[in-house]
Amino acid sequence: MTEMERQFRRIADDAxxxxxxxxxxxxxxxxxxxxxxxxEQSFRGIDEYRALIESYREAMPDLTVHIDELVVAGxxxxxxxxxxGTHEGTLRVRGMEIPPTGKxxxxxxxxxxxxxxxxxxEEYNSPHALGMMEQLGVIPGRADEMGEASA
Structure with a gap:
């Protein structure tokens, strides 16, 4: 395991x-x-990034990152x-406050x-935030839309 991979895994696993x-x-x-x-946000410095993680962990205390594939290049x-994770606390995303859903x-x-x-x-991250909002029931999901279209 390279040092970069080890450090990356420490952030995912520990933080x-x-x-x-x-x-x-x-x-x-x-x-x-x-x-x-x-x-559509950037987090600058260790304190802002820590606050990002804290906000997600407050909303989902059992939040877990699962690494499916990792590639080191250059x-x-x-x-x-x-x-x-399980949505047990208020989720704060892009100025919204989403009360716990238990989902x-x-x-x-x-x-x-x-x-x-x-x-x-530096990190460039593309989480599937839309999918998370659908699963929480905050926005209609594709399955909901398909059911409406076929009715």
Missing amino acids: WSKGDYSVLDETLADEYVSTHYQL DCVTCRYRVT SVETPGISIVRFDGDRCT
Whole structure:
């Protein structure tokens, strides 16, 4: 396992899945920037990224990141992942506050992380936020729309 892969897995396993935020100080560069395309947001620095993780873990205390595929090439790690969790707290996304639904979610995503040495400097992340909103019942899902169209 390369050092970049080890550091990436520490962020997924320790910070995201277990809520151990101390790992962020050891893995992220001070100038770290994480851009999330479906959320149309960027998180700059360790504190903003920590707040992002905290907000999701408050909404889904059992949140777990499952790494399905990980590829190391040059100074980047590319990961195909799934996030699972149960919506038990208020989810704050793009200015919305979604009260707990008690529903379980499983959504995929793809992340590309660039490293400088053993520190992550930037991330481009594309979580399937729309799918998560459908599973929570916040927006109609494709199955709902298909049922309406065939009725």
